[in-house]
Amino acid sequence: MKTPILSDYLLQHFDKQSPGPSNQQLYRLLRKAILDRVLQVDARLPSSRDLARELATCRNTVLYAYDQLRAEGYIEGRSGSGTFVTDTAPQEGALNQTPMSHAPLGAQVAPILSRRGQELVAHAGAAAQQWGPFVPGVPDVVQFPHQTWSRIQKKVWRRPSPDSLTYAQGGGYLPLRVALADYLKVARCIDCSPEQVVITTGIHQSIDLCMRLLSDPGDLAWVEDPCYWGTRNLLRASGLNIRPVPVDAEGMCPGPADFAAVPRFIFLTPSHQYPLGMVMSLARRRLLLEYASRNDCWIIEDDYDSEFRYNGRPLAPLQGLDSAERVIYLGTFSKTLYPGLRVGYLVLPRALVRSFVTGVNELHRAGTIQTQATLAEFITEGFFTSHIRRMRTTYARRLGLLQQLINKRFDPSVVQTIGSDAGLHLVLQLPDYCNDQELAAKATHAGVAVRPLSLYYHDATRSAQGLLLGYACVHESQIAPAFEVLARHIEHELWNKPAPLSRNDAEYRASRNKAVL
């Protein structure tokens, strides 16, 4: 069988000027010719010498391409008679037995994502922007002592042991777990052994492990309403049913209807409710602990930013009250050091430690021991606590500045500040007739990346309206100009919305006038 068509095809497509090695180019062209049936099964290929001459290229180029095609099964030598295209096309026989899942005419094309995939993407909560005024939940990473970190890191890399470079055992680098147990004892009143501390890549991985090891699809989880969007997404992705439980001034506030359906998990942010900022009262803590211990629920305590409390000392976590070992404590370095580090940890009841160490290895495979060794030394050398101390002062100053600007600009009966004694953000609560999502989108577009409070509610259409303002990552000099931009957008929203029918007009006008000042 002759192949004049091949010569035409190759002369047309082979381009010696194109970037990349020409032997690979030729291999690809021939492969495509075979797959597209330009070269039929059993077609005979020209000799390498002939083809090289025809293409005005060197013979090695052709030999390379032929060798690769032969190795991959596209062509085969037949003794004495040359090189031929192998028959590798799928046999219809095998495929005809298969059911055809193509949708009938007129039916909808199947969506590309699965149901849970679609749900995940539809509820996506991560902000497009992660730096700048007033991105909430982000610390000032510019202040991170990167020179100190780099120095320690260099030392850790001087003579790495094989064990610190290969897959890790799970649970994490022991000296880091020891350093954390010591830190947690002094800073957070948590009594735990280093073995109870299991290192993860952050709050998300910690929650994921709890879901996969301690729950089955269909299990119930209580979350605070509002709460962190990530928690809800992880629960959904693991097939859990979510019961949003409202919060009041004392934190999560379950009613009789809530108590009646015993959940597998109770997700709490007792030290600093996310995003509203209240501290859970002792009475509520004891009630929920008692309930969890009687009903074999797990309390997941997300203690994401309690190092930053500006009035008085940090409050002890729920974990310290838990004599029944029903509390799983989650910590992270995302707020104290920098989010990109991707190191967090769980403090586990003793009975769970072995399963979680196994779970990390099976689901995620452990590693990053060099990073953990750097972090361990950063902590034991005292840099961690001194960085926290320094940032606490800085953030308090920034909070003060922002609070002043808010107080000067807005009437607190219209625009109320909440959750401003701890953490990295505060919440501006707006009148119900505002649309915080529109407002946040406009402000973000103008360079001020606030987030709408309603995003954090289970049902955004029935939520309070407001904005989360992260002040931690904004330099003092930027606060006033950024706030000016934001304030104008807020005012625009306050003025230009028609007052709802139920609203007291006088009150509204008063607020509006105040907002002008």
Place this chain on the structure above:
Amino acid sequence: MKTPILSDYLLQHFDKQSPGPSNQQLYRLLRKAILDRVLQVDARLPSSRDLARELATCRNTVLYAYDQLRAEGYIEGRSGSGTFVTDTAPQEGALNQTPMSHAPLGAQVAPILSRRGQELVAHAGAAAQQWGPFVPGVPDVVQFPHQTWSRIQKKVWRRPSPDSLTYAQGGGYLPLRVALADYLKVARCIDCSPEQVVITTGIHQSIDLCMRLLSDPGDLAWVEDPCYWGTRNLLRASGLNIRPVPVDAEGMCPGPADFAAVPRFIFLTPSHQYPLGMVMSLARRRLLLEYASRNDCWIIEDDYDSEFRYNGRPLAPLQGLDSAERVIYLGTFSKTLYPGLRVGYLVLPRALVRSFVTGVNELHRAGTIQTQATLAEFITEGFFTSHIRRMRTTYARRLGLLQQLINKRFDPSVVQTIGSDAGLHLVLQLPDYCNDQELAAKATHAGVAVRPLSLYYHDATRSAQGLLLGYACVHESQIAPAFEVLARHIEHELWNKPAPLSRNDAEYRASRNKAVL
């Protein structure tokens, strides 16, 4: 109400010699006294002055403890009359309405893990040991050019931008994605844009993303039998049904019964079947691609170690043949650089890119840009390909040494070596009457950490018997002594098992005699 009992309690437990600040110690003691009802609700606390005197400590210690207890709600000042224990005990009223889930007498205590958690732990596959002869799947991390890495890392840390320290956008550091797209084009014949490359923490996270975004619980996945234990565990954890499909010399070999039930996913290791080592034939590749494209299945191509092929060039991945965009390609740096790095990547069909970038952020939150920046420069400076080249020579030498020892020691009709032209390990296949799990456990105990082949089969009781020997991580000088230890264990297993009834005695004796030599 008097509290003489408190004084006794404190005098008994307060220990000024104990390590840690005594103000915290006192706070904890008082807290415990309240929670344990040593101090009843409404009990009045002694004045700070009195208590300090009684405990022979300074007044500030007591003031600290009282302040903290007050802040946390344990005690309260009542104007003019002193400090009292607050009533925070849970009200039985609230709790009595709750159903009691305690198991009735005689019933089994509920297991602490969920069903899927128990299943995960029961099928755990990760080895306890990750370094030493002959741990499979681990590269020689001692040869990793850690000084070069450290130098680049130091440079990257000199002036980190805020964006490289905070949460990342997902998808990964763009220059790394560009470097990978370039590398994949030259080294793996993969045509993709940098946008199609999405950075993950490794094969596990890559698989997890596919499961969560593209499947729902109950969906079917074909896996090769045998296959990597991690794949099976991740599928189970995501609620998928696993159909093990046997492999033959051409790779995965589905029969009519397999074809009849269309899966959502087909998991393949076409370049180097894990763990047996065969290359999937072109005919089989085209058949599976055609089937996947007709039936809207996703093919997950795990190309974990194809950089290391000792005879001839690496073969092009399935991805390059996929005109229907049904192949998701998984890569990792665990075998080429070091496992602890925890960086892998997906090459995605264009239609999936946005959803996967969203998925990484929602499920895992992205970060580690500094690590990715170091890696990007390591690649673009040429260190990556030169390291691979060097290790390919090293591993080929080690493989040669090990193969010689095996050939000298064992009759290939009894102990067969398979999968030895690529990768980081080979498989010694043993007669069916051996028990590879027992054998591997004994060898590991003796310091030679091989893994049993049956571990990789869907049904270990019906699997071939054999051992995986990783030679990549064993220095040349260690190969012979380690093999000597292993060989004795293998011989012991070969000799001491009763020959099965069905076995040809002469053949068995012959094999046994050969094994003695």
